[in-house]
Amino acid sequence: MTTNAKPQTLAQKLIARASGRPAVAPGEIVTCQVDLAMFHDSSGPRRLKPMLAELGAEIWDKRKVVLVIDHYVPEVDEESRRIVRIARDWAREQQLPHVYDGQGICHVVVPQHGHIRPGMFCVGGDSHSLTGGAFGSYMFGIGTTEMLGVLVTGELWVRVPQTIFMRWSGRLAYGVTAKDMMLSMIGRYGMNGGHYQAVEFCGEAVSALSMNERMTLANMSAELGAQVGLIAPDDETRSWLWQAGAQDIEVEPWHSDEDAAGIRHNFDASTLAPQIALPHSPAHARDVDDIEPTPVQLAYIGACTGAKLDDLRAAARVLAGYHVDKRVRLLVAPASVRDREAAEREGILRRLQEAGAELLPSACGMCAGYGGTVPENSTVIASIARNFKGRMGPTSAQVFLASPYTVAASALRGRITDPREVLWDGESEGAR
Amino acid sequence: MDSAATPISGLLQRGRRTQAAATQQPGRRVWRLGADVDTDTLAPGAWMKYSVEVIAQHCLESSLPQFALDVRAGDVIVAGPNFGIGSSREQAASALVHLGIAAVIAPSFGGLFFRNAFNVGLLLLTCRDAEAIAANERIEFDLQQGQVRCVVDAAGRELGDRAPQLACEPIAEFLLDMVRAGGLLPQLKHRLQPPTRL
Numbered sequence A: 001m002t003t004n005a006k007p008q009t010l011a012q013k014l015i016a017r018a019s020g021r022p023a024v025a026p027g028e029i030v031t032c033q034v035d036l037a038m039f040h041d042s043s044g045p046r047r048l049k050p051m052l053a054e055l056g057a058e059i060w061d062k063r064k065v066v067l068v069i070d071h072y073v074p075e076v077d078e079e080s081r082r083i084v085r086i087a088r089d090w091a092r093e094q095q096l097p098h099v100y101d102g103q104g105i106c107h108v109v110v111p112q113h114g115h116i117r118p119g120m121f122c123v124g125g126d127s128h129s130l131t132g133g134a135f136g137s138y139m140f141g142i143g144t145t146e147m148l149g150v151l152v153t154g155e156l157w158v159r160v161p162q163t164i165f166m167r168w169s170g171r172l173a174y175g176v177t178a179k180d181m182m183l184s185m186i187g188r189y190g191m192n193g194g195h196y197q198a199v200e201f202c203g204e205a206v207s208a209l210s211m212n213e214r215m216t217l218a219n220m221s222a223e224l225g226a227q228v229g230l231i232a233p234d235d236e237t238r239s240w241l242w243q244a245g246a247q248d249i250e251v252e253p254w255h256s257d258e259d260a261a262g263i264r265h266n267f268d269a270s271t272l273a274p275q276i277a278l279p280h281s282p283a284h285a286r287d288v289d290d291i292e293p294t295p296v297q298l299a300y301i302g303a304c305t306g307a308k309l310d311d312l313r314a315a316a317r318v319l320a321g322y323h324v325d326k327r328v329r330l331l332v333a334p335a336s337v338r339d340r341e342a343a344e345r346e347g348i349l350r351r352l353q354e355a356g357a358e359l360l361p362s363a364c365g366m367c368a369g370y371g372g373t374v375p376e377n378s379t380v381i382a383s384i385a386r387n388f389k390g391r392m393g394p395t396s397a398q399v400f401l402a403s404p405y406t407v408a409a410s411a412l413r414g415r416i417t418d419p420r421e422v423l424w425d426g427e428s429e430g431a432r
Numbered sequence B: 001m002d003s004a005a006t007p008i009s010g011l012l013q014r015g016r017r018t019q020a021a022a023t024q025q026p027g028r029r030v031w032r033l034g035a036d037v038d039t040d041t042l043a044p045g046a047w048m049k050y051s052v053e054v055i056a057q058h059c060l061e062s063s064l065p066q067f068a069l070d071v072r073a074g075d076v077i078v079a080g081p082n083f084g085i086g087s088s089r090e091q092a093a094s095a096l097v098h099l100g101i102a103a104v105i106a107p108s109f110g111g112l113f114f115r116n117a118f119n120v121g122l123l124l125l126t127c128r129d130a131e132a133i134a135a136n137e138r139i140e141f142d143l144q145q146g147q148v149r150c151v152v153d154a155a156g157r158e159l160g161d162r163a164p165q166l167a168c169e170p171i172a173e174f175l176l177d178m179v180r181a182g183g184l185l186p187q188l189k190h191r192l193q194p195p196t197r198l
Helices: A010-019 A045-055 A078-094 A106-112 A127-135 A144-153 A178-189 A211-222 A235-243 A309-319 A337-345 A348-354 A404-413 B008-012 B052-056 B091-098 B111-119 B173-181 B184-192
Strands: A029-033 A036-040 A065-069 A099-101 A121-124 A138-141 A155-159 A163-169 A198-202 A228-230 A263-268 A275-277 A285-287 A298-301 A329-332 A379-382 A398-402 B028-032 B076-078 B103-106 B124-126 B138-142 B147-152 B165-167
Touching: A010 A029, A010 A121, A010 A138, A010 A163, A010 A198, A010 A228, A036 A106, A036 A144, A045 A078, A045 A144, A045 B184, A065 A078, A065 A106, A078 A099, A099 A106, A106 A121, A106 A127, A106 A211, A106 A337, A121 A127, A121 A144, A127 A138, A127 A211, A127 A228, A127 A235, A138 A228, A144 A155, A144 B111, A144 B184, A178 A211, A178 A263, A178 A275, A178 A285, A178 A398, A198 A211, A211 A228, A211 A235, A211 A309, A298 A309, A298 A404, A309 A337, A309 A348, A309 A404, A337 A348, A379 A404, A398 A404, B052 B091, B076 B138, B091 B111, B103 B138, B111 B124, B111 B173, B173 B184
Parallel strands: A036 A065, A036 A121, A065 A099, A121 A138, A163 A198, A163 A263, A198 A228, A298 A329, A298 A379, A379 A398, B028 B076, B076 B103, B103 B124
Antiparallel strands: A029 A155, A275 A285, A275 A398, B028 B138, B138 B147, B147 B165
């Protein structure tokens, strides 16, 4: 068949495999076999349990299910205690083999424990499930009712997407990160600019990124309105996953054919400035030095997208040996316990604390408005993914989004600050 | 018989409220919203730990404080582009179902919200010219024709044959079936527990 010989995108190859077809075409609706279903205490047991009971159905394959308790921990009130208790009791009843309780945020914990590999078709009960795309897996978020469908059938429909290739040439300057790349793309194309199609990040600047940074790109493809945010796996992926304990890692087949059809956008990483998204949308992004010096009262380094080990390292590079401005409260919630422990071993946590940072538990916390206290009428700068009005709590809060470098630099100065003003030149990176 | 021709209103009266004081005028009442209505506005995070009944009382409160109090079963929401962008929380859609919203009509939707809406039985109509509909107009929709019609204008005049018609994108039949069934859960129930013959 001639159609089979057509060049395919990575997204097409992943869906073809999951749907058991030699090839698929954009626009086709196909049914895929799910390799991994991940959910958390908020989207998961408290709502899945009664629906499964109503159906009288069993989970199709418990080995393919991962439960992460990350939203309502640590429990702060009766309702959160109830939600977490339901999750724990249900995990025991069901004898789920893969449960991570209080270990950090699902999007970071699940790959860190080797559950995601290139070539897989995965779903998560959370919009930032796209993070799995950093490992060359077709992973995206679904709602709880759809998760119920997956749990009882092991299947899911998908409309084969077009691919939008975001090719980044050159190298990022010191102090500029994957978060800045994402904010600039979201600012340019808008929060639905991905049209629920596949976005694939490629080019020299993407290949040069660490896995943590690639996860940030894939993660915030959600804010670009993409169904998935993919990065073709390579040796970096293989070695990171091997260290995480993943077995049978195959990277070779999982890349777009050179002449595969798609929409192509080109960017130069070397000219990208640190970005800031103004309230109340990630799409309000611009160069940080384009805005007025804005005083901040709260700086937050947290969330799946902004508190992985590399993010903590970035903050420490800015803050080591200094103290945050006395008008600013700096809160740091490492994305996972593993990241927290690694940061502790590297001396990063100590440096952050000496700079005045208060450490919070490794959980979704303030990003989702579930924990912590954002004062009314405060100005906040945060390394999180979204600054919708009221998301972090009070609707009166003005939340700016930026990279951990920019958040740390702003905490240091007490106002929104370009991190390049406070970072030594790139040479000092190794010295710190 | 093509069931797409069945008025969907009958299926969408599941909301807690009933159409009290039925209006004399034809068509449906319109709640008019702007662009980029996100899931955190539809289902605010602070209320996410509670049931959908509670969340629904706070639906859209940051942009339309009166919405949850005044909405009636059968009303429709007409919005700008990118309705439902944001999180995977399907309560954003089920809160609208709970309040009796018959359909959301917008030029585009967040992709995840689109899936969730049909999964919980909420009809979404993708209508390029949705923003031409004004707040005080009354509309009807016809799924078979893939059309929205403005049957009463903003001044309260019935338009009859002069009603402007706006085209909607076709919806896959399996998604329409899902809405007719009341969502994926009733469909799964039917599949796993076929009704016993008497």
